Amino acid sequence: MPHELKKTVVLVGMMGAGKTAVGTVLARKLGVDFVDQDDEIQKAANRSIAEIFKENGEAFFREKETRVLERLLAGPPCILSTGGGAFLSERNRDLIAAQGVAVWLKAELNLLWARVRYRGTRPLLMTDNPFETLKSLYDARGPVYALAPIHVQVFSNYSIDDTAQAVLETLGTHPGILADDTEITSHARS
Ligand SMILES: Nc1ncnc2c1ncn2[C@@H]1O[C@H](COP(=O)(O)OP(=O)(O)O)[C@@H](O)[C@H]1O
Numbered sequence: 001m002p003h004e005l006k007k008t009v010v011l012v013g014m015m016g017a018g019k020t021a022v023g024t025v026l027a028r029k030l031g032v033d034f035v036d037q038d039d040e041i042q043k044a045a046n047r048s049i050a051e052i053f054k055e056n057g058e059a060f061f062r063e064k065e066t067r068v069l070e071r072l073l074a075g076p077p078c079i080l081s082t083g084g085g086a087f088l089s090e091r092n093r094d095l096i097a098a099q100g101v102a103v104w105l106k107a108e109l110n111l112l113w114a115r116v117r118y119r120g121t122r123p124l125l126m127t128d129n130p131f132e133t134l135k136s137l138y139d140a141r142g143p144v145y146a147l148a149p150i151h152v153q154v155f156s157n158y159s160i161d162d163t164a165q166a167v168l169e170t171l172g173t174h175p176g177i178l179a180d181d182t183e184i185t186s187h188a189r190s
């Protein structure tokens, strides 16, 4: 059976956009492997992202991020969800463009905040005013995420499955990503 993917689809975007959740479902729909960059970093370090930030600092984490990205992109085509900061590095963007295709999951600030506010797993948001921190990251990073060749808007009334389906349908409109015989059955959204 031919592989459903011709190249690795790399989900990028802000914390809370749904890269991990949507990537998981998208991979299942396509019958391909799913890998989460943060999970791979955690497995390799045998520590949580928060611990790595605390014990070794952000620069160390960013180095690991690039190394893991290189390794994952060298493997067979899959769905690869990045951590929110990975696309900020030009080197990482070049690696992704050379061996995969970046898809920006684009969400409004208030939706991101609703999703991340009660979770203590994101070290960058452990500040006195996490909403302001999220907002300044959102403002600074938007133009960089916009460099991704494919954008998919994330809506608050879409389920994870709806968003995965929207990504799948968008991928189908770009030649060279899905195998030519990939079935994209659209479904009604209410
Ligand atoms: N479309 C969606 N509808 C409802 N909840 C979602 C949706 N997408 C993501 N979530 C939830 O939002 C939170 C953040 O999603 P996650 O996939 O971890 O984002 P990211 O990896 O981009 O930081 C998780 O609790 C996830 O279950």
Ligand SMILES: O=C(O)C1=C[C@@H](OP(=O)(O)O)[C@@H](O)[C@H](O)C1
Pocket (backbone or CB within 6 Å): 013, 014, 015, 016, 019, 020, 038, 049, 082, 083, 084, 085, 086, 121, 122, 123, 124
């Ligand atoms: O935006 C960022 O710089 C980060 C996002 C996180 O991943 P998610 O985007 O999956 O939450 C994780 O990599 C780390 O906390 C740093």
Ligand SMILES: [Mg+2]
Pocket (backbone or CB within 6 Å): 019, 020, 021, 038, 081, 082, 083
């Ligand atoms: Mg994630």
